[in-house]
Amino acid sequence: MFGAALAALALAVIVGVIAGTSGIAPGRVLLEVIDRLTPWRIDSGLDPRERNIVWQLRMPRVVLAGLVGAMLSLAGASYQGVFRNPLVDPYLLGAAAGAGLGATIAISYLRSSRENWAVDPIVGLGFVGAIIAVVATYLVGAAGGARTSTSLVLAGVAVTAFATAFQTFLQRQDDETRREVFSWILGRLNTATWGDVRLVVPYIAVSTVVLLMYRRQLDVLRVGEDEAGALGVQVARTRLWVVAAATLGTAAAVSVSGLISFVGIIVPHTVRLLGGASFRRVLPLSLLVGAAFLIATDTFARTASGGDNIPIGVVTAFFGAPFFIVLMRTRAVAR
Amino acid sequence: MTSRRRLGAVLLAVPLAALAAACGSAEKSATETKLVAPVRTTTTSSTVPLPLGRPSRIVSLSPTVTETLFAIGAGDQVVAVDSFSNYPPEAPVTDLSAYEPNIEAIAKYQPDLVFTDGTNPDLESQLNKLGIAVFAAKAPKNLEQVYQQVEQIGAATGNIAQAGAVSLTMQDEINAILRTYTRPTDGKIVYYYELDNTFYSASSKTFAGAVFNALGMINIADEVDTKQTAGYPQLTPEFIVSKNPDVIFLADTKCCQQSAATVKARPGWESIRAVRENRIVELDDDIAMRWGPRVVELVRTVVAGLTGITPDPDKIFE
Numbered sequence: 001m002f003g004a005a006l007a008a009l010a011l012a013v014i015v016g017v018i019a020g021t022s023g024i025a026p027g028r029v030l031l032e033v034i035d036r037l038t039p040w041r042i043d044s045g046l047d048p049r050e051r052n053i054v055w056q057l058r059m060p061r062v063v064l065a066g067l068v069g070a071m072l073s074l075a076g077a078s079y080q081g082v083f084r085n086p087l088v089d090p091y092l093l094g095a096a097a098g099a100g101l102g103a104t105i106a107i108s109y110l111r112s113s114r115e116n117w118a119v120d121p122i123v124g125l126g127f128v129g130a131i132i133a134v135v136a137t138y139l140v141g142a143a144g145g146a147r148t149s150t151s152l153v154l155a156g157v158a159v160t161a162f163a164t165a166f167q168t169f170l171q172r173q174d175d176e177t178r179r180e181v182f183s184w185i186l187g188r189l190n191t192a193t194w195g196d197v198r199l200v201v202p203y204i205a206v207s208t209v210v211l212l213m214y215r216r217q218l219d220v221l222r223v224g225e226d227e228a229g230a231l232g233v234q235v236a237r238t239r240l241w242v243v244a245a246a247t248l249g250t251a252a253a254v255s256v257s258g259l260i261s262f263v264g265i266i267v268p269h270t271v272r273l274l275g276g277a278s279f280r281r282v283l284p285l286s287l288l289v290g291a292a293f294l295i296a297t298d299t300f301a302r303t304a305s306g307g308d309n310i311p312i313g314v315v316t317a318f319f320g321a322p323f324f325i326v327l328m329r330t331r332a333v334a335r
Numbered sequence: 336m337t338s339r340r341r342l343g344a345v346l347l348a349v350p351l352a353a354l355a356a357a358c359g360s361a362e363k364s365a366t367e368t369k370l371v372a373p374v375r376t377t378t379t380s381s382t383v384p385l386p387l388g389r390p391s392r393i394v395s396l397s398p399t400v401t402e403t404l405f406a407i408g409a410g411d412q413v414v415a416v417d418s419f420s421n422y423p424p425e426a427p428v429t430d431l432s433a434y435e436p437n438i439e440a441i442a443k444y445q446p447d448l449v450f451t452d453g454t455n456p457d458l459e460s461q462l463n464k465l466g467i468a469v470f471a472a473k474a475p476k477n478l479e480q481v482y483q484q485v486e487q488i489g490a491a492t493g494n495i496a497q498a499g500a501v502s503l504t505m506q507d508e509i510n511a512i513l514r515t516y517t518r519p520t521d522g523k524i525v526y527y528y529e530l531d532n533t534f535y536s537a538s539s540k541t542f543a544g545a546v547f548n549a550l551g552m553i554n555i556a557d558e559v560d561t562k563q564t565a566g567y568p569q570l571t572p573e574f575i576v577s578k579n580p581d582v583i584f585l586a587d588t589k590c591c592q593q594s595a596a597t598v599k600a601r602p603g604w605e606s607i608r609a610v611r612e613n614r615i616v617e618l619d620d621d622i623a624m625r626w627g628p629r630v631v632e633l634v635r636t637v638v639a640g641l642t643g644i645t646p647d648p649d650k651i652f653e
Contacts, residue, residue, distance in 0.1 A: 172430075
């Protein structure tokens with residue numbers, strides 16, 4: 001199963017790098033990659049513009065799609081484990097709505113001073129907004145008193161609603177910002193750069209390490225929170241660390257890529273149906289399959305319609321949903 | 336494929352509605368008649384006839400029409416304009432919106448004539464149901480239709496003479512500017528027209544394209560513009576770089592704070608001829624997206640930006 005997932009990821013990366021609309025021969029792209037990334041020196045015959053297209057436009061987009069897909073899938077699987085709810089996605093506790101609010105504030109109020117910032121304030125405030133929203137959810141949930149995850153989920157719904165309402169209110173104050181806010185919400189893989197990649201890698205790396213460390217506790221949690229407690233798992237602490245790590249990674253992914261839905265739900269379930277429900281397998285497999293899935297769908301999004309970019313959420317849903325339905329049916333028959 | 340694109344169309348509907356509100360979609364010809372006043376709406380299925388004589392309670396839900404109304408001396412007949420109508424400054428701006436319309440709020444102004452940009456037929460039929468006449472001033476496809484629409488708005492508001500004068504002045508000025516531009520004989524100038532910083536573009540089928548068509552230029556977005564993208568495809572950066580446009584026009588200097596400097600800073604874009612040779616023309620978003628009297632300024636900026644540009648000898652068209 002791991003071999004297959006790795007192969008899928010490798011295939012997605014290769015196709016992603018050689019596929020494009022500018023008519024560069026795939027073989028030459030491969031030679032160019034070998035020339036640059038291995039000790040062998042080969043003349044690929046690409047002109048400077050074609051080299052730019054491969055290294056400055058395609059490569060960072062493939063890498064960013066891989067990182068974002070991996071992160072959203074891993075965070076989705078972790079959230080589903082810690083909340084013991086299969087319908088949960090990484091945006092459950094308000095990360096997406098918080099990021100949207102942060103980005104809108106940046107677009108509305110920091111437009112003119114944008115050049116003075118080390119990091120694009122849209123990305124920075126999107127990230128901070130996501131973190132603040134989830135912390136707020138946690139505080140509201142804790143204030144609710146209940147020690148089960150249900151109060152957290154409800155608090156997430158409330159925080160999401162509030163952040164979305166506030167964002168809409170801000171947007172209505174200033175009509176000129178609407179276009180940029182909508183573009184941001186629709187997803188921004190179309191503008192991917194190495195700068196975006198550098199920005200999110202540290203957060204995604206930390207998040208991934210922490211989440212993978214908790215895979216055994218998540219397995220025990222499957223029997224129930226009280227039972228897991230009786231078995232020696234510190235439930236509240238596990239929940240806090242998993243949520244914190246998943247939020248950090250999700251916030252980083254959302255702040256550079258906008259809202260890409262569906263990946264965080266569909267990939268963990270696909271992995272579960274194919275490879276069993278143990279989180280020791282589901283988490284690392286989600287990481288690999290999520291990366292491969294988003295790279296493949298984004299490659300389709302940027303090539304299928306010539307130079308016209310299809311919104312990524314449309315592609316993920318269009319290919320993910322039927323595949324998932326077929327998978328569910330065949331597995332049900334097999335059982 | 337079809338259902339994928341249809342899905343796409345649905346998801347795109349939100350941002351494109353925003354775009355369309357500002358740009359208008361060049362679906363149908365805006366003007367079919369010569370100067371005949373008072374006219375029924377020639378442009379829509381408006382079931383309520385336009386008021387005879389001089390309407391005195393006009394509501395404009397189109398920034399373009401607002402500019403035209405004030406230019407032709409109908410300003411004192413206007414009681415309210417939509418939230419996008421930021422020019423001229425004396426226009427009575429309200430928070431009315433053409434693409435999130437609140438019919439009751441519009442009706443409260445007791446308008447005897449409402450102008451729209453024709454992108455929201457539901458709005459028109461709803462206003463008609465309340466007995467309110469609607470003039471849908473749709474985005475024109477060429478400069479001729481731009482002038483005609485000014486005259487039509489004049490006819491509908493009882494300002495025929497002044498509207499005719501404005502239209503003539505526009506024609507004279509634009510023709511004079513166009514005459515200063517000598518088209519290259521050895522090829523065509525290729526351009527990229529940017530609507531926002533995620534690379535939404537406007538093809539030559541839109542109103543923006545009309546100006547460039549008059550200059551005999553080639554729009555890179557045309558190649559991927561389909562029925563689904565309806566004039567406004569989102570281009571991939573790979574496509575833009577590989578098409579290597581000779582000149583770039585930015586209609587996102589206000590909305591998205593883009594400039595020649597920010598375009599030059601985009602990784603990989605240094606391979607584009609327009610970027611290398613510093614042919615990046617910054618347009619005022621509002622002027623670039625409206626087809627009112629300030630089209631003259633748009634044409635002037637565009638032609639000034641073309642000075643000294645020659646076709647790329649490496650490109651072969653037709």
